[in-house]
Amino acid sequence: MRVALKFCGGCDPGFERGEYWQAIARAAGPEIEWARLEEEGCQAVLLICGCDTACPQKDMPPGLRQVCLKDDRLAPGQVVKKILQKE
Amino acid sequence: MKTIRTKEDYLQSLRELGSVIYFNGQRVADITTHPAFIPHINAAAKTYELAQRPESEDLATAISHLTGKRINRFTHIHQSVEDLIKKVQLLRLIAHETGSCFQRCVGWDAMNATYMTTYEIDQKHGTQYHARFVEFLKRIQSENFMLVGGMTDPKGDRSLPPAQQEDLDLFTHVVEKNDKGIVIRGAKAHQTGGANSHEILLMPTQAMRPDDADFALVAAVPLNAPGVVQIFGRQTNDERKLTGGMDAGNPDYGLVGGETLIVFENVFVPWERVFMLGETEFAGLLVERFATLHRQNYGGCKGGVSDILVGACALASEMQGSAKASHVKEKLAEMMHLAETLYAGSVACSAMGSKTASGAFYPDPLLANCTKHNVTRHIYEIARLAHDVAGGILATMPSEKDLNSPEVGGYVRKYMAGVKGVSPENRMRILRLIENMTSGTALVESMHGAGSPQTQKVMYGRLGKMDMKKKMAAKLAGVQ
Numbered sequence: 001m002r003v004a005l006k007f008c009g010g011c012d013p014g015f016e017r018g019e020y021w022q023a024i025a026r027a028a029g030p031e032i033e034w035a036r037l038e039e040e041g042c043q044a045v046l047l048i049c050g051c052d053t054a055c056p057q058k059d060m061p062p063g064l065r066q067v068c069l070k071d072d073r074l075a076p077g078q079v080v081k082k083i084l085q086k087e
Numbered sequence: 088m089k090t091i092r093t094k095e096d097y098l099q100s101l102r103e104l105g106s107v108i109y110f111n112g113q114r115v116a117d118i119t120t121h122p123a124f125i126p127h128i129n130a131a132a133k134t135y136e137l138a139q140r141p142e143s144e145d146l147a148t149a150i151s152h153l154t155g156k157r158i159n160r161f162t163h164i165h166q167s168v169e170d171l172i173k174k175v176q177l178l179r180l181i182a183h184e185t186g187s188c189f190q191r192c193v194g195w196d197a198m199n200a201t202y203m204t205t206y207e208i209d210q211k212h213g214t215q216y217h218a219r220f221v222e223f224l225k226r227i228q229s230e231n232f233m234l235v236g237g238m239t240d241p242k243g244d245r246s247l248p249p250a251q252q253e254d255l256d257l258f259t260h261v262v263e264k265n266d267k268g269i270v271i272r273g274a275k276a277h278q279t280g281g282a283n284s285h286e287i288l289l290m291p292t293q294a295m296r297p298d299d300a301d302f303a304l305v306a307a308v309p310l311n312a313p314g315v316v317q318i319f320g321r322q323t324n325d326e327r328k329l330t331g332g333m334d335a336g337n338p339d340y341g342l343v344g345g346e347t348l349i350v351f352e353n354v355f356v357p358w359e360r361v362f363m364l365g366e367t368e369f370a371g372l373l374v375e376r377f378a379t380l381h382r383q384n385y386g387g388c389k390g391g392v393s394d395i396l397v398g399a400c401a402l403a404s405e406m407q408g409s410a411k412a413s414h415v416k417e418k419l420a421e422m423m424h425l426a427e428t429l430y431a432g433s434v435a436c437s438a439m440g441s442k443t444a445s446g447a448f449y450p451d452p453l454l455a456n457c458t459k460h461n462v463t464r465h466i467y468e469i470a471r472l473a474h475d476v477a478g479g480i481l482a483t484m485p486s487e488k489d490l491n492s493p494e495v496g497g498y499v500r501k502y503m504a505g506v507k508g509v510s511p512e513n514r515m516r517i518l519r520l521i522e523n524m525t526s527g528t529a530l531v532e533s534m535h536g537a538g539s540p541q542t543q544k545v546m547y548g549r550l551g552k553m554d555m556k557k558k559m560a561a562k563l564a565g566v567q
Binding site: 012070 | 451
């Protein structure tokens with residue numbers, strides 16, 4: 001699955017967003033092809049936001065399925081399942 | 088009941104309600120004609136009056152997401168960050184009209200906290216609380232009722248949880264359940280606007296343990312329900328409100344909100360008015376949400392009240408010829424800095440608000456707590472500066488009766504004179520306003536309203552992201 005990755009700006013995040021994404025990418029392996037939001041052909045977007053405000057959420061293109069993370073409590077494997085809609 | 092639109096509608100609704108209320112040892116038959124209550128009713132009535140004015144309609148009304156109809160914003164569920172910001176702007180606006188607490192935000196915050204939390208309880212437990220609450224809310228929006236947010240229980244021995252109190256009534260709780268509803272006992276303390284509200288929305292006072300299931304209660308009760316008794320609290324210099332006039336300082340409005348102890352003596356509540364019962368794991372979340380929504384407010388209303396105080400101090404200094412002194416200008420600037428800092432906090436926590444699962448928007452809790460915490464300090468400092476600028480005359484000034492006395496009135500006018508052309512009476516009026524707004528109860532309300540400072544400090548530990556702060560510091564210092 002081709003998935004767009006978008007981070008919030010990170011003004012005062014509650015966790016290490018970059019590290020969390022790397023763990024998610026490792027858990028996903030080849031099942032997810034990561035892309036930038038501007039690129040064509042994405043079936044979903046993974047938003048990794050540092051707090052509940054989730055600033056970029058309101059600017060997402062309509063029609064693109066969002067998985068929005070506001071903390072790092074969900075295990076990376078569970079995040080991947082959510083993206084792939086396996087749960 | 089018809090929709091309450093005007094102040095007169097509101098007064099009539101209170102007369103029809105006929106809640107059982109005691110003040111100073113006596114039952115009050117009609118609070119709308121009693122001088123101890125009129126100032127507080129006038130302040131709450133502003134929430135109705137401003138919704139009728141075209142120039143304040145944008146802030147004072149909203150479109151209901153439930154019915155699509157225009158409603159009083161004090162019954163609205165926040166649907167956006169813009170709604171959260173308008174809430175704060177509205178509070179500052181009304182404070183400019185009253186110079187005092189207008190009480191209605193408490194019930195508003197209770198409704199928003201209940202809306203978002205009942206949604207999540209239903210998601211977890213398959214209950215029907217949210218649907219019930221939505222029906223209740225539609226009626227509140229339609230009738231434009233004023234609710235009091237009933238959170239604080241008397242709590243008795245603070246070292247003991249609710250179920251271990253010697254007198255269980257020290258926490259409001261359920262004593263009976265039947266097929267029609269529940270029966271509750273207990274009390275809610277410090278209920279701002281209780282005397283002149285139509286209903287109370289009861290909430291748990293703190294996080295609860297599984298043993299406390301009978302105390303984990305959210306329910307709406309009309310304040311004229313059998314078994315509900317209110318006892319109105321005293322405030323600093325409240326006897327001056329009984330005669331009105333100059334010595335009352337702000338004679339048309341209250342010192343602060345006007346609080347009652349509301350007692351529930353075996354009060355029946357039908358099931359359709361019960362929005363949580365026994366889901367103890369949600370009690371803490373509900374309390375936190377109500378507290379955050381309420382703490383969000385304080386830079387709006389207290390910022391607005393402080394604007395009045397700055398203006399009063401500027402006028403007092405002009406009237407007594409000290410306005411051009413550099414230290415006075417500096418103190419007025421400092422007061423404005425503190426007031427705008429409070430407002431900035433309320434706007435900030437609103438701007439950083441987020442959408443909950445229910446769709447309702449919620450302010451940033453850390454910033455909201457910080458805002459209220461600032462109020463516990465800045466309002467005292469603003470009052471201190473006001474006392475400094477106004478002078479010792481605040482504490483020693485003769486009364487209005489002396490001013491009007493045939494025997495000594497001449498002396499009062501002669502020796503209360505200030506700058507040429509300023510009437511001594513006007514000077515006294517402004518000084519009394521400053522005295523009123525900086526005395527006793529007004530300050531205590533800033534300290535403990537919406538939670539004492541320690542309850543805000545607890546939130547820093549929970550929400551302050553200490554791990555990230557330590558990581559950042561360690562990285563810069565090269566700590567491995």
